[in-house]
Amino acid sequence: MAEQVLQVVERFHSLQGEGRLTGVPSVFVRLAGCNLRCVWCDTAYARAADAGQTVALADLVRQVCAFPTRFVVLTGGEPMSVPGIQELAAALQAEGRHVTIETNGTLPPEGVACQLASLSPKLRSSSAAPEEDEDLRINFATLAAWVDQYDFQLKFVVSLPADVLEVRAILADLARPVPPERVLLMPEGNDRALLRARDAWLVDVCKEYGFRYCRRLQVELFGARSGV
Numbered sequence: 629m630a631e632q633v634l635q636v637v638e639r640f641h642s643l644q645g646e647g648r649l650t651g652v653p654s655v656f657v658r659l660a661g662c663n664l665r666c667v668w669c670d671t672a673y674a675r676a677a678d679a680g681q682t683v684a685l686a687d688l689v690r691q692v693c694a695f696p697t698r699f700v701v702l703t704g705g706e707p708m709s710v711p712g713i714q715e716l717a718a719a720l721q722a723e724g725r726h727v728t729i730e731t732n733g734t735l736p737p738e739g740v741a742c743q744l745a746s747l748s749p750k751l752r753s754s755s756a757a758p759e760e761d762e763d764l765r766i767n768f769a770t771l772a773a774w775v776d777q778y779d780f781q782l783k784f785v786v787s788l789p790a791d792v793l794e795v796r797a798i799l800a801d802l803a804r805p806v807p808p809e810r811v812l813l814m815p816e817g818n819d820r821a822l823l824r825a826r827d828a829w830l831v832d833v834c835k836e837y838g839f840r841y842c843r844r845l846q847v848e849l850f851g852a853r854s855g856v
């Protein structure tokens with residue numbers, strides 16, 4: 629049987645910058661390929677399916693496990709679009725790693741080994757041509773499968789106060805109870821000044837609806853750099 633390989637853009641040891649595990653030292657594995665084309669994408673270099681290098685599964689697991697943390701984040705691009713994701717996640721879990729999968733939630737989990745599903749559905753403001761991308765951008769049945777089957781957080785990148793109305797509409801369409809503190813609102817932006825400007829209204833929105841404010845610790849610590 630052919631050896632399993634994956635297309636890997638980068639792997640690095642850093643602090644988780646977003647979500648419930650913010651600040652936890654983690655190994656990030658950025659896989660190549662994505663099924664969406666968000667206008668504000670901050671990892672466009674990872675969207676092509678042939679970006680980065682081909683790495684054998686066994687070598688990748690060995691590299692990840694050499695870092696002094698049990699927390700691993702599989703990200704992209706869209707990691708669920710990458711051949712070998714199921715095998716990689718299962719191998720890492722078998723090594724005792726805590727696996728977070730950062731996904732846009734449009735592709736089905738199909739039983740992937742995952743301790744935390746970090747779901748980031750894309751809002752209309754993410755799309756240059758909303759009417760064309762609508763069917764791709766959110767698949768409610770798929771999103772519901774993630775929510776029903778995994779420990780999850782729902783992380784929304786918001787640019788405008790109006791985005792919050794759409795977040796609430798998505799939660800209503802999901803039609804299942806989602807505790808508001810599992811809903812994370814993260815300001816869009818890759819520099820500290822822009823994030824601070826959005827904080828001016830986002831803090832109040834979180835207080836009003838009980839949603840969780842989501843920092844971008846990596847921007848605060850390192851600015852707009854990749855691999856940190």
Ligand code: SF4
Pocket residue numbers: 662663664665666668669670671672675704705706732
């Ligand atoms: S889903 Fe993520 S990686 Fe893909 S285009 Fe959107 S922001 Fe970029």
